[in-house]
Amino acid sequence: MFVNSLCGGWYDEETTLERDEFNAVFAAHYTRVLRYVQRRVDDRGAAEEIAAETFLVAWSKRGHVEITVPWLYGTAANKIGDHYRRSQRKRAAEAALARRAEEAPEEVSPLDRLALTSAINVLTAKEREVVMLTYWERLPAKQVAEVVGGSEASIWVTLTRARTKMREHLHDFPHPATEGGDHALR
Template sequence: MDDRRAAFETLFAEHHPAVLRYIERRVDQREQARELAMDCFEVAWKRFDPKHPFGLPWLLRTAHNIVGDSYRRRDRERVGLAHLADIERLGPETGSHDHVELAIAMDQLREPDRELLMLVYWDGLSAAETAQVIGCRVPTVWKRLSRARDALRALLDDDATLPQEVNELALDR
């Protein structure tokens, strides 16, 4: 039992920061992110076998499922203007009009496309790691990533798809 615990503590120490960052980018409240990260490691502890250890992709897949469960339990009233308010609250030195447009465009993407883009570009996962997290093959990741980038590019290129408040901000540039 002590070997199992020591192996798990090593896994926890190595991957907890990445799992927490992953979750923090997907939930609004820091305390909620900490709780969800601990929920992820609770699941990991229950399934942990030192002879067949799992790595970061498995943990991120588990975190993804836990975050999804969390969102299904609460009201899904999250729209681009909420991100606009968050960015404006941070101040002009941390947010730009381009970041506002990106946040709003990301919110308008289908959930699977948004998740894929976040895994690759925000979390820095490789195609193979991303495939493990979302449960598909590597060629599928590349195909879906291409489609997600095209969809995001279309939203960013077409000001008509963005809320009126963002179009007004663009005029102020």
């Protein structure tokens, strides 16, 4: 027997295959999960901790659930929520959202970024998460539902409401980019 330092438990040789399979999942998805967390958490160290905690949960659930990217994102989202509840850093989360808008592609003008950031800020936290997972992470509605919890239909309803709010906000936003060009929100 030996101690696995990552998962903190005792294992015998019968679990070698299980460990190898888990290590393959970890190697394939850790960077993606870490990036997901880093886009939502300011502190790099905290992001790495949350990503590691996500895989600790995955290890503890192995054999009971299928470890997929949407499942990992959902677990990471829960760990991120735990982090923000413990630290009560709502302002830091809003700053991270603003930074993501600043990291938009170069072809987006500063005024368009301002308009988009302003429109995203009118959304509830759940609406923002659904919009970000749909458009930033490019997950289909079914996988978004797995991440945030709920049905695929509820994700479509949330996405429709969020786009309507953003469209109305952009309609009132005094900038040429919104004139006749809200095609991204349809």
